[in-house]
Amino acid sequence: MDINYTSCSYVFFTLITIFLLQRLFTSSTRRGLPPGPRALPILGHMHLLRSSLPRSLQALSQTHGPLMNIRIGSLQVLVVSDSDTAKQILKTHDPDFASKFVFGPRHFNVYKGAEFFNAPYGPYWRFMKKLCMTKLFAGYQLDRFVGIREEETLALLRSLVEKSRNGEACDLGLEFTALTTKILSKMVMGKRCRQNSNLPIEIRRIVSDIMACATRLGLMELFGPLRDLDVFGNGKKLRSSIWRYDALVEKILKDYEDGKSGNDGEKDKDIVDILLDTYNDPKAELKLTLNQIKFFILELFMASLDTTSAALQWTMTELINHQDIFTKIREEIKSILGNTHRLIKESDLQKLPYLQAAIKETLRLHPVGPLLRRESNRDMNINGYHVKSGTKIFINAYGIMRDPRTYKDPDKFVPERFLVVEENTERKMGYHYQQYMLELKGQDVNYLAFGSGRRGCLGASHASLVLSLTIGSLVQCFDWTVKGDEEKFKIKLPTGFSASGTAGGSSLMCSPKLYFDPFG
């Protein structure tokens, strides 16, 4: 038989191409994976995503279901979009999903291997989590820091009273960043801050540089195999910023060890003291390394500064845009203070549930961590699909907190939705309030502003105190107008990946008008 090799290879390549195309466009369900939209070569589903990733994923889940297979460049993830599926990951199988996956190349991190926030679920993470719960962020330790929170809130008010007297506008974004940096710096290394008042600013600068480089490096995940190359030089910049941080913190730790930072006994212990006590404790369950301590401190700054500042900005934006709710909070504050003309204190917060509810509602609409990350530690069955060990998961907290099946009018700002009606309680301003502080974290998988399960936020209690005291004080002391005589912020309120783009990247420029003088 006369074989025509040219036609044969033509047929062969056609068949291979058809097979590859079919495989590419065969729905993932038929391959035993959770469903997902059709992917393009290399790009995956990138062409379907808009600037707000959580919002795009929420929209896609309406077609592809609550457990959906998505590929963004080289990042293959399962996206969870409803609370029933989230419950399986965060509650039912919590230990099996208690690791987190990380974006982007990690070899530029000088402290590689010393991570806590992104640590796999293992002995080091468990040890540090216990240390956080029993010592660093335990209730008694947070109580010790009350003075720091109240002192820094007063400093903010002092600066705003002055601006108000001079008829100046202020950038609330900058003010909040300064507030949260000073509070955390004093909690972490209070003794050193007393000796060097510029320290918080120095730390803030370095941490901002590190976060900016880390965010840009994270995006390299989308570049597939090229991700490990430092094409844009961010890896080099990251390394140099971390070395700057290392030099600063090394000196601070040494001064603490040498007793140069002073020691006023047990009551005065800050976070560095506790970490060094653990480091020097021969009976500790695990021997901490200095690198772990240094990186843990850096991670604390990275986890708390932008998040708290962004949450404060979102809350003020919502309150300025909803004057009726602003007024109700002020009335609530007046009602608990009676005739005493004083500024609210932390001990008043439990009696201000409407204020708490307004903050909780802000974080429902604008979560600063809208996508929770998880990685499975073993093979599992979720919603009837086989989920292999090592699968990366996004839980779309943004989508779950705007699900109309759980929240009526999910896009509206309605703090009342978190106030439980109790017929026997005293009726105030048209609502029956629960007489205790609203729990911001909770065990509820419908509310994920602070995450949930083993990897939930460890700073939630501290953050809620800072948010409530700051917002309460700003409402009690000032009327707020937007710079430029407009009544409202015409800010398109997007909810992005990180806090740095708060309020659509616009500064929160507004003018405070003194209503109650806390120093008068």
Ligand code: HEM
């Ligand atoms: C308004 C302020 C804050 C918000 C909205 C927030 C939110 C979050 C979220 C959503 C997570 C991920 C949770 C999960 O995956 O389930 C998280 C993790 C974390 N947050 Fe916060 N956070 C805030 C402030 C803070 C502060 C002030 C600190 C510490 C001082 C802190 C410490 C942490 C830590 C240590 C983790 C990692 C826990 C782990 O992986 O084991 N956060 N936070």
